[in-house]
Amino acid sequence: MTSMRAVLIKDGKGPIENLHIAETAKPVPKDGEVLVKIKAFGLNRMDISQRLGHYPPPAGASDILGVEFSGTIVELGNGVEQWQVGDEVMGLVGGGAYAEYVNVPATHIMAKPKHLSWAEAASIPENWFTAFQAVVLVSEIIPGDNVLVHAGASGVGIAAIQLAHFYKANDVIATASTKEKLDWLLSLPSGATHAVNYKTQDFAEEVKKITNGKGVGVLVDFVGQSHWHKNIQSLGLDGRMTLLAALSGAEVPTVNLGPILFKRLRIQGSTLRSRSADYQSKLIKQFQQEVLQNITGSDGNGELRVYIHKVYPWTEIQEAHREMEANNNSGKIIVEVV
Template identity: 35%
Template sequence: MTRSGRADYGRDMHAITTREPGGPEVLEWTEVPDPEPGPGEVLLDVAATAVNRADLLQRQGFYPPPPGASEVIGLECSGTVAALGEGVTGWRVGDEVCALLAGGGYAERVAVPAAQLLPVPAGVDLVTAASLPEVACTVWSNVVMLAGLGKGDVLLVHGGSGGVGTHAIQVGRALGATVAVTAGSAERLARCRELGADIAINYREQDFVEEVRGATGGHGADVVLDNMGAKYLARNVDVLATDGHLVVIGMQGGRKAELDLGKLLPKRGSVSAVGLRGRPVDGPNGKAEIVADVRARLWPLIESGTVRPVVHEVLPVRRAGDAHRALDAGGVFGKLVLRVR
């Protein structure tokens, strides 16, 4: 049984669907069944969602949702609580929230485990809040909870101008780390510096290993947050400091590469390849644990303005195809948000 504050609860809704795997043109705004919150879940009226690179892969047929998750694209959203599933406490119908999703964000409504909800941070509007859950949980779980970044450490962020990158710069800075970033133009690097990057490296013209080691007196990077995968693996090991931790969160540069253990062992280095979408809700390192830590330790930094959302543009959800084209073209700084309501 659910507790609902909506007169139209249970009717069909609209969502962006894919008629077949392919380019942005396969995205369509169509009528689909209304989701129903199960035990421990909350139904949201979606105000906005945000575009992530994983969405492009799912559209192409390369990144299916985990078992039981919505087939609708979208890994995060903001909105208003419309109904509570059985056993849900701590939330009320009408609460404004944002949420980490396993799918379903590009829609008018979505059902989500209550443990994956976050209150909209003070000082952030409801639409902008849609840009936060995925980057916040990705960066915090990997850079802080897993790799243990702290004051005085050196953090290297690849793709510093992207959604994850712009957030990671600010988190690193807030924690007292020296932050190095790679990006593909002087303009993008200048904007990364405005967010708090100390070392700005044009990957088209400079060797990030030489630049980071040179700027840190040969120390290197204590934590590397990498979205490239195979292409950067060898050089990421080279740039690691003693006891350093390389965290791979993407494969834009390929899936397979050779790992030289002869270089990694003397450094006592660690390499982790970590995904967020497929994690269970509960249990050690589950989404509930991550979201709780984000709320307790990162949300105060956002509410104080120390870490702020970086939104490139807000588009209506019916223009999801245009948003996918823009992200694929590489001209986006920060996040693209899709307004649903």
């Protein structure tokens, strides 16, 4: 059996120190799939959860970490006609991107824009698809909406902030934990119009001041329990909150249903990795049609840009995970396969 190198986890789960590069079976594309030789892959917080044994991959997906990548097609499965060997692509998978090669459905890749580097292309799929789903599809942003984005300096957060501007939001408010991150978010060309330190400020009170008491129409949250009550306070009439994670906990004590009723709030959980292949392919197609062509590199002059915190060689995968776990990043952490 032909082998490849990949980042594996000793004992199947565990601490950062269990990550190591080793030989494993090279995948063979099935009908409707392509085999991609990976140039770079992105890190996401779900990778930490999976490494610790808390977030198994979807049925049928590789148990190797990693859901987004850029690379070159090296083999086509039966029935694939829209791609050619040698095409430069970026894409989304249920798992397997921390490797030299990955199988991916032909509907789950996009042509890599020529103006983007391999690292920049790998930073797009998971973050931008998730943000697009939350802001546009679930929250149904409309021009003039005020928007609140938590974890604003994360990859998804930065994408959500920029998409809010792209779809003609009014105030775009971001929260983060340090002055450095807040200043950075305010400095970006399509960054936050206002930034709040959730550790030292009451973000609900700040939202009230910024919006002249109106509140926000769109709210994107990863935090859950600790932010719940202030989130409800921050939402205006007919406000829509999309929950992407519950990093502070999933159980909220003493929930008051009153504000949800009289404000006519809509609160929806949203995931991407567990969605059906058909849903994901339609999402990718819509994203390509509406957004992708407008994204430039961080040194470009487009309204939408990618922002990379740091690029690591995959021989430093442990250091890359430490940086993400320490919450030090402003922008995306990318790893190159070398």
